[in-house]
Amino acid sequence: MPKTIAAEIPLRIVASFRRAFGQFLAVPLAVVLGFVLAAVLIYWADTTWSDGRVPSGFGWLGALLGDSGSLATLLSTVASSIITVTSIIFSLLLIALQQGASALTTQVTDQFLMRRANQFYFGFFIGLSVFVLVNLVTASGIHRPVFGTAIALVLTAVALCMIVVMIYNTIDQMRPRQIVRTIQRHVLAARTVQTGLLRRSRRKPRPDWPVVGTVRVEGSGHIVGIDADGLQGALGGLSPVEVELLVPLGRYLAFDERVAVIRAPAGEPPDAEAREKVRRAVLAALAFDDDRDLKGDAAYGIHQLATIGWTTGSTSKSNPDPVQAVVESLRDILFRWAAEGDVPSDPASALVIADAAPGEAIDAIETLILVSSESLQAQVLAEALRTVAALLPRVPEGWALRLVDVVRRALSSLGEHVLTRELEQAIDALAEALDERQHPEVARDLRVATARLASTLGALNSRSTRVPVQG
Structure with missing residues (x-):
């Protein structure tokens, strides 16, 4: 093994752990540690029952839950139920994630893992399982975990109610527009960094x-x-x-x-x-x-959006x-x-x-204009051209020049489309924006190309001959 590669291995391991904690593991582990700490504190509180002393006002609770043997049986049932439900629910969530990834590409996994709610759900169910198991282990002839069992029952009821919320949130997160909006928020946050x-x-x-x-x-x-x-x-x-x-x-x-x-x-x-x-x-x-x-890395979020756009x-x-x-x-x-x-x-x-991020976003729009010609999605092309038209009057000069170049290059693919009313309106708005930004030559070329495309309306043409090539 070359020395340079061997030297990289420890650094890559550290980077992998750092990435794992930054993206997902920090919150679940913090929740699990919170449950462990709670189990320790409740164990100390339960020593009053073990010493034969009944805490003031809680005699009814000890009578309701029974002796150590009854508590151990109850905790054993709760622990097995929680572990079984947790494994089933997590399997269903992973299947839902896989379905979303197959529909939109694997770019959806990052936004799924980085959601704080998802991290909390995973940590809560694992932490609750650990909490119940700790109380189960401590239940014996010399320790009676009354408070621990009561809290475990309450948290189990909360967990069962939480399953409904978690399933809905997961389904909602797998909606394409929700995925796109979440990645957009990550892009804006990364831009701040x-x-x-x-x-x-x-x-x-x-x-x-x-x-x-x-x-x-x-x-x-x-x-x-x-x-x-x-x-x-x-x-x-x-x-x-x-x-x-x-x-x-x-x-x-x-x-x-x-x-x-x-x-x-x-x-x-x-x-x-x-x-x-x-x-x-x-x-x-x-x-x-x-x-x-x-x-x-804001450009990475842009790349994810472009990949989803290209795939779909x-x-x-x-x-x-x-x-x-x-x-x-x-x-x-x-x-x-x-x-x-x-x-x-x-x-x-x-x-x-x-500063490469704005250029990456403009390049992504150019990519989506290209893919619209491959799939003949005139509505996508119209939306992209309206976006360019809306941006031109508002962006700095350097960005505007790049947008104008996108328009010039997009003319090559315009002949693949049928000139729908929506597309024609978008092109007219873009030509006006080009004139306003002092790029009349590109606006003229755009109008000429549109006129040629309009001349094919009412005539039967194949995709390859929709706009005749001038000799």
Whole structure:
């Protein structure tokens, strides 16, 4: 085994545990530990019954539940019932999750696991089972767990009622629009985390500082974190340099791929030892993992939305409703980001990181325009074009240029469609938005293409000859 791969294994194990706790395990384990602590406290409270003392006002409870043998029998019945019900319910939930994943792709698993309610449900049922078993084990001739048994019965009744709520929530979560909206919320939350990183860096390198070194990764995986503060501190004690990351957060890199370049003032290049220190500082500041992290990587959520849109919008599923929900979510995301404006940068920062998330969202819209031509879903294309038309007057100039390029490229697929009224209205609105944003040439090309498509109405054409090719 190569040394570099062997060195990665402990780091990957730590990253896997960190990801597992961050996505799912933290809440269930906290709930289970809460039940264990409660069992310990209730055991101490039950010592009064074991000593032959009846707590004031609770004599009726001891008479109702009986002696230690009766309590042990009751707890044994409750424990077996809870464990059986828990295994059945969890199996049904996993089947529901599998059905949702088969309908929309495996992208649904992240949002299912990251829901706090789901985490609490899992922790509650497991914790309750542990709680009942602890009280069952302590029931003996010298210990009478009256309070523990009473609380176990009450919590069991709560658990049985909770099953109805849990089943409804699971079914509701598997609805395509609910899945899309949940991923959208995760994208917006990840953007907030990502914005903090971007504020501690700059968007563009200094144009008069040439490249004096290259940083290549010594392992492989997705970039899931950047310790900007640690890197700034490491660079502060060196000669003037800046580090430009060549790839965005979340990008996969193979062994020995370039991840960053080192820049320095012209005529003041750092020596070999200083460049090596910078290289080591950059690699130490980057965290890699086999999987992307939805909590801090907004582009990953965008990727999930685009994947759901492509799967459901193509002829693989031919279901226009989820893909329209994806387009609506992308529109809302971009409107919110546009309202915030470009992320401010730190002019004094020695770290250069490009803001790739808005471009990823625009590229996702372009992908959904393409898939609508493959499946002939004119309603999806109309929704996507209305989204572009609505965004053009509101977004910064750089985003607008990218949207205009999306329109120009989308013209290639327009001939696959029939010019429905909804599609024609969307195209007219888009052309007006292009004129308003001072892109009359693209608006003209769009109107010409629409006129050619309109000329085919009332004529019998196959899909491949719907719009005749000009000679």
